Amino acid sequence: MTNPRQNTQQEMSAEIQAIASGYRDSVAAGGAVLTQPSLDYAPYRSSILRHPTKNLHHADPETIELFSPAFGHQDVSPLEADLTIVHHGEPQGERIKVAGKVLDGDGRPVAGQLVEIWQANAAGRYIHKRDQHPAPIDPNFTGVGRCITGSDGSYAFTTIKPGAYPWKNHLNAWRPAHIHFSLFGNEFTQRIITQMYFPGDQLFPLDPIYQSIVDQDARDRLVATYNHDLTSPEWSLGYNWDIVLTGSKRTWTENEALGEDGEHHE
């Protein structure tokens, strides 16, 4: 970066707070509620040269954009939904189940679609050559999973709770624990990559990536809920996270609307 010195967390938090209070004032004055992250969010330093300066251009989705690529059981084995069975031994950490539904903006289940996740291990370390954080690699944990949603849009992963990890955005910057989620909808326009967080994380107010979503209600949509019904006795703790994609732009056939046509579009 061009900064002669790294900002402290205190300086970073002041930047985050200034933007947050400006946004609250704007909403109070009748301004738009922003439900997506700001592309131009300077506290996340890497975004400074990587955000478009021109407004996104409104387009009506056409033909190919109104459909989505198809994924199925040739693509993904059911075993890929369990991140704890990839190696010979059990990974270190707190075993968890993360389960929920993928829905479109009209509340319809997104059936037969691909969900991909990746995450750090319990110590906050990724199996990635660029992760130099001096925390232990777990030989029994890779941290990559996939599944295909059920006819009701449901997905479920068994994994371990990821640790927080440091990064170099500013001095003493730490990411709240999170799982990266990549999701496909029924239409290409619904494609999204996001991150799921855990309730009550003390790092939320300090993190420029989480705070790039300036609206509190919108940020809350990325936080899973602890759910004891998803917890298994003497085995794992359960978290629920339902994911809503953008609304459908295609005119649906009756069969599609009933969710009977999860993997095909014609």
Next chain:
Amino acid sequence: MSKLTPAPGQTVGPFFGYALPFAKDNELATPGSAGSIRLHGTVADGAGDPIPDAILEIWQPAADGTIVAETGSLVRDGYTFTGWGRASTGATGRYTFTTVNPGATRRGVAPFIAVVVFARGLTNRLFTRAYLPDDDDALAADPLLASLPGDRRSTLIATREPDGGLRWDVRLQGDGETVFLDFDGGALAGGRDVSGERA
């Protein structure tokens, strides 16, 4: 039906490289097979520097204009055209796909490849299009291209190379900034009012 508010996106971050790529992810067609072409280019930032940690996905019709619904993109059999692929940029910010020229989905419409861009430092995914450069009449009639000023319009049209391949660069910011698309409007578009974009 009730309208639900969609979840916000987040950056793909720096560590997707061991998770999202897969074998032949960028081979919608087998290199060297009949009708296969290379689609390639550079992803650059606001300083014009290449972005080594971006990832692009493309989704397109088959050569005859059909929108396919074939599974098997993640475990390719080398024969089935699935229409979808994924390519990471390398150290030089370059991406490469092997694919086929998409056909027109209806007579007279301009064929294009739908593209979504993710990168470290990019807080949300960006949608765009790479149009084939070959049919001037179809390009002139395209509603999206017609709504753009000339210098911006050109960012969405690929260049045909002597070997039949396509060159198409992505510029996230600055000179020649690629046109990125909003399909939802207003508050869903990353915090900007998009209504006045034509000005």
